[in-house]
Amino acid sequence: MSGHQTLRQFLLAEHKQGKMSQDMVLLMEDIATSCRIIAHKVRNGAFLDILGATETSNVQGETQKQLDVIADEVFQEHCANCSRVAALVSEEIDEVIWLKDAPKAGDYLVYYDPLDGSSNLNVNLSVGSIFSVVELQEDITEKSNEAVLIKGAKQICAGYSLYGPSTSLVLTTGHGVNGFTHKIGNGEFLLTFPDMRLGAETQEFAINASRARKWDPVITRYVEECLDGKDGPRGKTFNMRWVASMVAEVHRILMRGGVFLYPKDAGNAAAGGKLRLLYEANPMGFIMEQAGGKASTGHGRILDVQPTGHHQRISVILGTAAEVDLIDSYYRDA
Ligand code: AHG
Numbered sequence: 001m002s003g004h005q006t007l008r009q010f011l012l013a014e015h016k017q018g019k020m021s022q023d024m025v026l027l028m029e030d031i032a033t034s035c036r037i038i039a040h041k042v043r044n045g046a047f048l049d050i051l052g053a054t055e056t057s058n059v060q061g062e063t064q065k066q067l068d069v070i071a072d073e074v075f076q077e078h079c080a081n082c083s084r085v086a087a088l089v090s091e092e093i094d095e096v097i098w099l100k101d102a103p104k105a106g107d108y109l110v111y112y113d114p115l116d117g118s119s120n121l122n123v124n125l126s127v128g129s130i131f132s133v134v135e136l137q138e139d140i141t142e143k144s145n146e147a148v149l150i151k152g153a154k155q156i157c158a159g160y161s162l163y164g165p166s167t168s169l170v171l172t173t174g175h176g177v178n179g180f181t182h183k184i185g186n187g188e189f190l191l192t193f194p195d196m197r198l199g200a201e202t203q204e205f206a207i208n209a210s211r212a213r214k215w216d217p218v219i220t221r222y223v224e225e226c227l228d229g230k231d232g233p234r235g236k237t238f239n240m241r242w243v244a245s246m247v248a249e250v251h252r253i254l255m256r257g258g259v260f261l262y263p264k265d266a267g268n269a270a271a272g273g274k275l276r277l278l279y280e281a282n283p284m285g286f287i288m289e290q291a292g293g294k295a296s297t298g299h300g301r302i303l304d305v306q307p308t309g310h311h312q313r314i315s316v317i318l319g320t321a322a323e324v325d326l327i328d329s330y331y332r333d334a
């Protein structure tokens with residue numbers, strides 16, 4: 001015995017306390033299995049010659065990596081096990097995938113980014129998977145793409161798996177955030193980081209600075225003030241980090257604080273931003289809030305945004321609450 005609770009023990013305890021349904025326990029185990037399989041494929045990618053690109057593009061206009069497609073297939077196969085799952089929404093699939101004939105209120109929708117940060121694959125840096133679950137709010141008569149456009153505030157479960165030096169699984173069901181590590185040897189996810197919380201303050205920010213010439217004045221002001229150091233308006237020195245993998249940035253912020261920005265800017269405004277609302281911004285926003293942080297578009301809480309498209313993109317500012325509040329206040333003043 002390692003002394004750590006297994007994922008199954010944790011899920012069953014949550015179920016016993018009324019914090020998640022039995023179906024959610026099954027779905028979470030299927031998602032954890034997907035992540036274990038994807039981690040294995042990522043780690044063996046060079047031998048299987050699957051680290052490179054395909055000849056296809058996804059609906060976002062991105063060239064798909066072979067592992068984007070493979071990871072999507074793994075999620076599709078395993079999330080279909082739970083009979084309460086009505087539909088899947090994947091970054092890599094144009095249309096909503098309906099799994100039930102007559103979806104009912106209370107059935108699950110699973111939104112996922114099967115492989116996040118996939119530009120890091122061929123340089124052996126961290127990648128991950130992101131997932132979010134909501135219940136259908138009403139019985140569905142027409143299985144349209146519009147039927148899955150539900151606010152992030154309705155999420156009942158969200159999380160991610162990080163394929164880094166070790167494989168982490170971090171999740172929330174609306175009762176705090178808990179982090180598990182995949183143990184090599186017995187193959188279990190064990191609860192290694194219970195009740196993850198963000199501190200009140202930070203001196204670290206994350207933004208792709210190569211886009212600086214496209215930023216709006218608020219983002220420019222915020223970053224310049226961070227860079228001004230001790231003698232500037234912030235009165236302290238800031239450090240900067242950018243992994244180009246949202247899962248890795250969010251995990252670092254959960255572990256030691258910080259703020260992550262992928263704002264709408266002059267280069268991506270036509271699309272609404274870069275990151276996707278349903279399977280990137282909402283799940284990470286839910287995790288942040290449950291850990292005591294915040295997630296905003298700069299003009300309000302991400303989780304309150306009414307989605308208008310299932311691949312909709314959005315401006316994302318998340319992390320330590322005081323920093324997100326400060327940026328929001330700069331937008332109000334602008
Ligand atoms: P994905 O690989 O799922 O398409 O997501 C990539 C996202 C996100 O992980 C990361 O924060 C961001 O794109 C990186 O963008 P830049 O290439 O502009 O750094």
Ligand code: MN
Nearest residue numbers: 060062091118
């Ligand atoms: Mn992509």
Ligand code: MN
Nearest residue numbers: 113115116117
């Ligand atoms: Mn992504």
Ligand code: MN
Nearest residue numbers: 091113115116
């Ligand atoms: Mn992806």
